[in-house]
Amino acid sequence: MIAIVDYGMGNLRSVQKAFESIGEDARVIAEAGSLDEAEAVVLPGVGAFSQARERLGATGLDKKIISLAGSGKPILGICLGMQLLYDCSYEDGKFEGLHILKGEVTHFPKTDLKVPHMGWNTLSDIRGQLFDGLLSPCVYFVHSYRISGVSEDTAAVCDYVSPFTAAAQRGNVFATQFHPEKSGDIGIKILANFVRAARGGNA
Amino acid sequence: MLCKRIIPCLDIKEGRVVKGVKFLGLRDAGDPVECSVMYNKLGADELVLLDINASHEGRGPMYDIISRVAEKVFIPFTVGGGIRDMDTIRSILLCGADKVSINSPALAEPDFITEAALRFGSQCIVLAMDVKRRADGSGWDVYKNGGRLNTGRDALEWAREGVERGCGEILLTSMDTDGVGGGFDIPITRLIADAVPVPVIASGGAGKPEHFRDAFTKGHAEAALAATLFHFRELEIMDLKNYLAIEGISVRM
Numbered sequence: 001m002i003a004i005v006d007y008g009m010g011n012l013r014s015v016q017k018a019f020e021s022i023g024e025d026a027r028v029i030a031e032a033g034s035l036d037e038a039e040a041v042v043l044p045g046v047g048a049f050s051q052a053r054e055r056l057g058a059t060g061l062d063k064k065i066i067s068l069a070g071s072g073k074p075i076l077g078i079c080l081g082m083q084l085l086y087d088c089s090y091e092d093g094k095f096e097g098l099h100i101l102k103g104e105v106t107h108f109p110k111t112d113l114k115v116p117h118m119g120w121n122t123l124s125d126i127r128g129q130l131f132d133g134l135l136s137p138c139v140y141f142v143h144s145y146r147i148s149g150v151s152e153d154t155a156a157v158c159d160y161v162s163p164f165t166a167a168a169q170r171g172n173v174f175a176t177q178f179h180p181e182k183s184g185d186i187g188i189k190i191l192a193n194f195v196r197a198a199r200g201g202n203a
Numbered sequence: 204m205l206c207k208r209i210i211p212c213l214d215i216k217e218g219r220v221v222k223g224v225k226f227l228g229l230r231d232a233g234d235p236v237e238c239s240v241m242y243n244k245l246g247a248d249e250l251v252l253l254d255i256n257a258s259h260e261g262r263g264p265m266y267d268i269i270s271r272v273a274e275k276v277f278i279p280f281t282v283g284g285g286i287r288d289m290d291t292i293r294s295i296l297l298c299g300a301d302k303v304s305i306n307s308p309a310l311a312e313p314d315f316i317t318e319a320a321l322r323f324g325s326q327c328i329v330l331a332m333d334v335k336r337r338a339d340g341s342g343w344d345v346y347k348n349g350g351r352l353n354t355g356r357d358a359l360e361w362a363r364e365g366v367e368r369g370c371g372e373i374l375l376t377s378m379d380t381d382g383v384g385g386g387f388d389i390p391i392t393r394l395i396a397d398a399v400p401v402p403v404i405a406s407g408g409a410g411k412p413e414h415f416r417d418a419f420t421k422g423h424a425e426a427a428l429a430a431t432l433f434h435f436r437e438l439e440i441m442d443l444k445n446y447l448a449i450e451g452i453s454v455r456m
Contacts, residue, residue, distance in 0.1 A: 010324075013299045017274050047324055113205075114402050114425060116326055116371060120206040120248055120455040138206065138455045140279060142301075142326045160205060182279050182301065184243065 002195065003038035005065070006030040007055045009080065010046030018181035022192050032064035040198035041065070041073060044181075045080030049089040049105065049145070052080055053097065062098060069100045074172045074198035079143060082168070082175035091145050100173055106148045108161045116144045121166075121178075123156040128169040129197035130155060130176070130190050137186045139166075139178040146177055204453035207419045208248040208426035209440055210404060211433040213238055214255045215284075218268060221255065222434065236271045242433070243276045246440040248455055250276065251304070251374070251428060254284030255349075266298050273299020281329055283374075292319055296327060304329040304374055307347045310354050310361075313368060320369025329404075330370035334358040334391055335378040343391050350378050362395045373403045374428070380408030384432070387414055392422035404428050412438065412446040419452050 002019050004012050006028045019026035019042075026042075035041055043065065045052055056062040069075050069085075077085045086097045089105035097105070108115045122138050123131075131137065141158070147165040150157055158166035158177070168175040174194055180187035214221040219233040229237045239250055252272065254265050269282055282295050283304030292303050303323075309316045309330060320328045333350045334343040343358035362373055375395055377388030387405045396403040402425035405418040409429035418427045432438050444454040 013297070014273060014277070014301075017299070018277055021277070046326070114400055116401075117205065118326065118372065118402055119208050119425065122204070122206075142279075144326075179279075181277060184278050187277060 001038050002026040002040050002042060003029045003035050004042045004044060005035070005061060005081075007045075007052065007059060007061055009052045009055065010044065012044055014179075014181045015042060015044045015078065018188060018191055019195075022188060022195070024195060030059070032060045035061075035064055035068060039074070040195065041068060041075045043075065043077045043081035043084065045078070045084065047080060049080065049083060049091040049097075050093065050095045052084060053089075053095050056084065056098075066098055066100060069098075069173050072172050074194070075100075075174065076194050077173075077175040078181070079177060079179060082177050083145065083147070085173065085175055086147060089145065101153055101168055101170055101175065103147045103149075103151055103153075103165065105145050107145050111161050113161055116142055117146075117160045118142045120183075121158050121160060123158055123166055123178075125150075125157040126155065126167075128155040128167075128174075130167060130169060130174055130193050132193050132196075134186065134189060137183075137190070139176075139180065139183040139187060139190075141166075141178045143177060205425075206248070206453050206455045207424075207447065208404075209246070209415070209443060209454070210249045210251055210426055210428040211242045211247050211440070212251040212253060212406070212428050212430045214253050214430060215265070215268065216255050218265070220434075222431070235268050236275065239272045239276045239280070242440070243278055246444060246455075247278065249278055249426070250280040252280060252282050252300075253304075254282070256284075266294060269295060269298035269300050281374075283329070283331055289318060289322060292323060296323060302327040302329050302372070304331040305370075306331040306333070309365065310345065310347045310356070313364060316365055316368040316370050320371070325369045325371035325401075328370045329372045329374050330362075330365040331374040331376070332358065332361060332365075333376045333378055336391070346378060358391060359394055359398060362399050366399045366401050370401065372401050373399065374406060375403055375424075376406040377408065381406070383408055384410030386410060387418040387422060387424070387427065389417055389422045392418060392424050396423035396425075402426060412443050415443060416447060416450050416452060419447070420450075
């Protein structure tokens with residue numbers, strides 16, 4: 001069973017349906033205690049970082065996710081869910097993240113390019129299990145903040161204004177700034193790759 | 204490079220795609236869910252589902268359509284038509300839509316945009332505007348109620364206000380070019396696209412591939428929308444994208 005963490009930030013239906021489309025039992029779960037039973041945990045999210053962080057704290061989901069990440073449970077953060085895994089965000093102030101991955105979340109610098117970064121963009125420098133069988137995937141983004149730059153955890157780079165971490169993997173912890181559940185067949189493939197990685201398989 | 208988006212629009216009336224869609228292999232060419240699935244397969248980057256007479260009927264069937272599209276189509280889609288309150292927006296998003304487009308209620312009460320953006324996030328609020336060039340050529344006016352009433356508002360000012368209030372995208376339909384097939388309205392598209400920091404979707408007038416190219420290169424639009432052209436397969440989305448790619452425009456293949 002794949003647990004989709006419900007902490008009141010945005011619609012989880014698309015993520016659930018995307019997993020169901022590949023035959024997975026995906027359940028929306030709000031109780032920290034129920035996450036133990038899941039084979040893998042997905043942390044989605046749309047909205048403001050500070051509010052999301054607060055809700056994770058109020059429900060005890062923050063401590064649970066940190067402990068699951070440490071215990072080797074496969075975790076996938078999507079969009080805001082990715083950003084929450086990092087050290088901190090500068091969205092409307094400075095707010096602490098879950099410190100599971102190292103890095104900071106900052107706004108796109110002001111240029112002529114439109115922000116939010118909305119639409120389909122191509123990934124480069126892909127590595128790791130999420131991208132097994134894929135070559136220069138084009139995926140769907142909607143965001144104004146992102147992980148600044150690249151690090152050793154970076155699993156895919158997107159160049160918008162400047163290169164940023166579009167996906168990350170550190171052991172059992174996976175993250176995508178883009179929305180695999182909205183990236184058509186390629187996105188579904190990425191979710192299937194996550195499930196396969198969670199079960200310890202190789203492509 | 205961020206890809207330019209090609210967006211088919213489905214006009215829906217009483218739960219059916221108006222005029223139908225001539226797709227081979229569909230059991231029911233008027234079914235919005237089947238059409239959405241087919242457009243996804245044919246390479247659409249995004250979809251717009253417009254309930255064209257929502258204000259005159261109960262909205263029940265539309266929620267069912269949105270839910271079923273969300274179950275089968277894993278690309279972003281926007282729902283518009285007859286959205287008059289926050290609860291409706293919430294219900295549409297919970298059914299699985301990614302964005303809502305708002306037109307007349309925003310004109311009647313601009314705070315509507317502000318409230319919607321604060322509650323649901325700018326990324327899911329699309330400001331739809333129907334515009335027409337003033338007879339004296341001094342600019343463009345914004346129309347409401349499906350293009351029936353001139354609000355007297357200047358299109359450029361309204362676009363700027365919409366963005367200040369938090370809309371994340373502008374769906375710009377030119378009433379001068381809509382339905383003619385002679386090309387998108389480049390001057391107003393460019394005027395607004397250059398003036399606002401959010402993406403502009405050009406709409407109205409698509410007739411051939413060159414029109415899309417011009418909307419992107421001359422109109423500075425981020426996306427282009429068409430209905431009839433795609434419905435009747437006068438132009439295949441992948442043929443269009445191949446053309447655009449050859450013209451040096453970044454598209455998702």
